[in-house]
Amino acid sequence: MEQELDLDGMIRQRIRGLRLARGWTLDTLAARSHLSPSNLSRIETGRRRIAIDQLVPIAKALDTTLDQLVESHDDADVVIRPQACDSPGLTSWLLSRERSLHGVTVAKMRITPDRPTGAEHLKVHPGREWFTVLSGTARLELGERTILIQEGNAAEFSTMTPHSIGAHDGPVEILTIFDGEGERTHLHGNDSV
Template sequence: MNPLPHGSAEGPTDGPADGPADGPPGGPSADLPTVAPRLRDLRRRSGLTLEAAAQRVGLSPAHLSRLETGRRQPSLPMLLTLARTYGTTVSDLLGEVAPERDPIVRADRMDAQEAGGWTYRQAGGSGRAMQALRLHVPERSAAQEDLVRVHPGEEWLYVLGGRLRLALGESVHLLSPGDAAHFDSLTPHRIAAASSGGVDLLFVHTLLQSGAAELCLGDAARGGRPGTP
C-alpha cells in the first residue's frame, strides 16, 4: 500500500514523477500546520543530510526541501513514507501527541485528518512498532495516481466498505468488503478505489526504526545505490 514507504517508485528525479505524491504547491495547509518543521527536525536528529534522506524516501533533494519548508503539502502516502523513514508515526509528524500510552483507542478520539485527498483516523497507539489507521480512499485522488511504493516491512489491510484495487507486483486484485491482504512491502504495490464513493479500509503497517533501516536498506541507508528506497 502505504497511508504514510517506504519509498515510492517515483525515483530520485525532481520531474513530473514527484508530483502525484503530494498535494498542491503553496504555503503550509491549515490541515498540516506542523509537518514542515517536524520533518526538518526529525531528519537532523536522525543525522541525515537532505540528500541521504531524499534517497531513502525516493524523492529528489529539491522536492524534500520543499516539503521541509512548507512549499509543498505531503500526501498521506508520502507521510507514511516519511514516518517509516524517520521511525515515527503519521500522528507524530502532524504534532498529535497522545497524553498517555493507553492501549485503548476510543472512537471519539479518532479524529479525521486529510492529506492528499485521503482521509484517515488513527486507530492505534503512538510509539509502537506498528501503526494502525482507518482510511478512506476516494474514487479518484492525485495521491493515488500512478503512485507505486516499495519499502522494507509488512502491510495488512481489510476492506470495510466499497471495492479496492490492489496492485502487487505484476498482479492486480479486486477486494470486496470482508476481504483482507497481508504482504511484504518490498513487493511494489499500489492501492486505489475501484468503486464510486471510494473505499474504506483498516490498514496496519510496520515502522522503520533507525537501526532497522540500516539493516534493511544496506548501502542505500548510507547513501549508496541511487533509486533504492
Template sequence: MEANDDFDARVRRRLRQLRQQRAMTLEDVASRSAIDVSTLSRLESGKRRLALDHLPRLAAALSVSTDELLAPPTVEDPRVRGNAHTRDQITFWPLTGGGPAGGLHAYKIRISARRRRPPAELPVHEGHDWMYVLSGRMRLLLGDRDFTIDPGEAVEFSTWTPHWFGAVDGPVEAVALFGVHGQRVHVHTDQR
C-alpha cells in the first residue's frame, strides 16, 4: 500500500509541476482532458486516487507522453543566482530567489567603512527589517536612539520608525531580511 501511495503522490506532484510549467490552469487541463475540474483538483490535492484511464487523457492534455507524466519530477537547480549591486555604500548579494515565503528576501550585505554619517532626516517606509551582523560593528539609529550592534547580534525593527544603519569603525558584513517594501527601498537602484 505504501508503494502505491508514493507512486500516487509522485504522479500528483508531476501533474502539478507540468501544469504550472505550461502556465495552464486547472480549467485548461480539465477541458483538454475531458475530466471535470473538481475531479482534477481532487486528483492534484490527493483527495481522490488516480485511475488508469486518467493517465493517457492527462498526458495528452499536457502534451507529454504517459511515460513523461509518470517520470519523477525534475529537480531544478537550487542555487540562487543574482548579481551583487551597490547602493548608498552598501553592497547587496541576493540569497533568495524569486518566491521566498511570506514575501521576504534575504541578502548578504557589506556596509562600506565610509558609510558613517546618517542623513539629516532618517528615512521611514513601509516594511520590517531584520539583520544579523557577521563581522564588524554596525551603527543603527532608530528614532532618537543610537545602537552599536556587534558580530553575533541580530536586530529587527519596523521601518515605520525613522532609521539608518552604517559602520562604526570598519566595514560590516551582515545577513538581512527585507519584506517586499523594504527590499524596494534598500536594494533597488531605481529612485521611487
C-alpha cells in the first residue's frame, strides 16, 4: 500500500512539474485536457484520487505518454551496476545501458602496459571517438603519430584514422564515449581500443 501511495505522489509531482515547466496555469492545462481547473488542483494536491480516465488526457495535453507519466521511480532505472570485462591488458566497464539514447556508449577502461600493441592492433571504423584520462598517461597511436595524453586531458579524433589506445609508463584509466561503430569494434571485438 505504501508503494502505491509513493507512486501516486510521484505522478502528482510529475503532472505539476510538467505543467510548471511549460509555464502553464491550472486553467491552461484544464483547457488542453478538457478537465476542470478544480479537478486538476485536487489531483495535484492529493485531495482527489487519480483515475486512469483523467491521466490519459492529462498526459496527452502535457505532450507525454501515459507510460512515462506513471513509470516507476525504482532506482533500477537510474543506477547502472557495471560488470568488468577482461582481456589481456584491458578491463572495461560499460557505464551506459545497451542501446542508449543518441547511439553512444560510455565505458570506463583500465589499460595496463602489457596490452598488445603494434600496427596489427590499430583499428579503423566510421565515426569519431572521445576519451578523457582519469589517471595515468594514455598513449594514443593515431596513424603514424604517437600522442601522450596526461591525466585530466581529453582526446577526440576521427576513427577513420588507424588508432589504438595504450598505457604509457604504468596503468591508465580512461572514460570513453563510442558511437555505434566504435562500440562494436572496441567493446564487442575483444581487440584493441
